[in-house]
Amino acid sequence: MSLDIVIIGLSVTSSWGNGHATTYRGLVRELDRAGHRVTFLERDVPWYAANRDMPHPAWCATHLYQDLADLKTHAATVGRADLVIVGSYVPDGVEVGRWAQQTARGVVAFYDIDTPVTLAKLARGDHEYLSPEVVRGYDLYLSFTGGPILRRIEQQYGVPLARALYCSVDPDIYYPEPSVKQWWDLGYLGTYSDDRQPTLDRLLIEPALRAPDSRFVVAGPQYPPEIAWPVNVERIEHCPPMEHRAFYNAQRFTLNVTRADMIRAGWSPSVRLFEAAACGTPIVSDWWEGLDELFEPGREIVIAETPDDVTRLLRHIGADDARAMGERARRKVLSAHTAAHRAAELVAAFDEALAAKRVRRDAEPLAQEVRA
Numbered sequence: 001m002s003l004d005i006v007i008i009g010l011s012v013t014s015s016w017g018n019g020h021a022t023t024y025r026g027l028v029r030e031l032d033r034a035g036h037r038v039t040f041l042e043r044d045v046p047w048y049a050a051n052r053d054m055p056h057p058a059w060c061a062t063h064l065y066q067d068l069a070d071l072k073t074h075a076a077t078v079g080r081a082d083l084v085i086v087g088s089y090v091p092d093g094v095e096v097g098r099w100a101q102q103t104a105r106g107v108v109a110f111y112d113i114d115t116p117v118t119l120a121k122l123a124r125g126d127h128e129y130l131s132p133e134v135v136r137g138y139d140l141y142l143s144f145t146g147g148p149i150l151r152r153i154e155q156q157y158g159v160p161l162a163r164a165l166y167c168s169v170d171p172d173i174y175y176p177e178p179s180v181k182q183w184w185d186l187g188y189l190g191t192y193s194d195d196r197q198p199t200l201d202r203l204l205i206e207p208a209l210r211a212p213d214s215r216f217v218v219a220g221p222q223y224p225p226e227i228a229w230p231v232n233v234e235r236i237e238h239c240p241p242m243e244h245r246a247f248y249n250a251q252r253f254t255l256n257v258t259r260a261d262m263i264r265a266g267w268s269p270s271v272r273l274f275e276a277a278a279c280g281t282p283i284v285s286d287w288w289e290g291l292d293e294l295f296e297p298g299r300e301i302v303i304a305e306t307p308d309d310v311t312r313l314l315r316h317i318g319a320d321d322a323r324a325m326g327e328r329a330r331r332k333v334l335s336a337h338t339a340a341h342r343a344a345e346l347v348a349a350f351d352e353a354l355a356a357k358r359v360r361r362d363a364e365p366l367a368q369e370v371r372a
Helices: 020-033 068-080 093-103 115-123 132-137 149-157 197-210 241-249 260-265 271-278 307-316 319-336 339-371
Strands: 004-009 037-043 061-065 083-087 107-112 140-143 162-164 184-189 216-219 233-236 251-256 283-285
Touching: 004 020, 004 068, 020 037, 020 339, 037 068, 061 068, 068 093, 083 093, 093 107, 093 132, 107 339, 115 149, 115 260, 132 149, 140 149, 140 339, 149 162, 162 339, 184 197, 184 241, 184 307, 197 216, 197 233, 197 251, 197 307, 241 251, 241 271, 251 271, 251 307, 251 319, 271 283, 271 319
Parallel strands: 004 037, 004 083, 037 061, 083 107, 107 140, 140 162, 184 216, 184 251, 216 233, 251 283
Antiparallel strands: none
8 A cells, every 4th residue: 555644854854963864864765665655844944954965855745844834835735644744853843743633634643753852851841842732642653762661652641552663774875885084993973962971971082081092083063162072082073974884984883872861761772873783883882771672782782881891892802803793783783674674664553553543433433422
């Protein structure tokens, strides 16, 4: 069955300072390859307008809208869609979600690329892009986080169905290749975050200070100017997606650092984790519950907690062992975590949500009779 899908997401045209665009691009491309029709509606905001690295994705119809009133001019498209997805961090997300629920006749889903952050916001009454009332109106909650948090979403917020839809990787873009750039012993790719910085300090900056003859790199925007980077840590302000493969392939090891909310929730892999693994680059990561369900520690990934762990790793794991670890991680990713896997999982979740919605609709007349 070919589906008509509308996604109202943070951005598909610009990857600047966000991880949403690469996720949407891979998912939309694979949905298109599978024969589904996708329309992507994106708020036109200045910071993305100035940094659009893919203004016209080939796999979907993309429309930029100026505000909520402008979005509503797409009511016919939303109304006839089989599946409408509203993403996290969409500007005016509460109003957008309420409008989508009122307008769409098909399944309406929320795609949370920031689930632990979202739930923490709800708990403290911060309704930046989602509110408890709007959560209950969705037929399906798609979550970047799996594990026990899915049942919590269903039970606490009244969503009929919550399913994991992790980030993914495109194996046509991310793969091993001989490095054409400089070689770094350990690198990190990620936008600055207050809650990630202490781990970055512990697992990269401190090891760099201890190993002045080794080379390190941190790529990503928004790092405060007052950070004192060691002389052997190179800074790259922005590494666009088309350069990620070369970036990973130029490292002996790459570091994965997880936000505090996602560590508390567990089962929250980042897209960088899958990208690096697909390149065959061995990964050093902090620990969170569920990580060992994705990669086998010691064989497919290295878990580090202290600067000593990283220092020992760089000194004692040889090239052959590192290469074998990276290849094992690559095989794992290709078997379960590509964008094609996620597109198939999305369609399966839609089928499940549609069946549940029909059951609810069929039960409503009986419930009205009982109330009468």
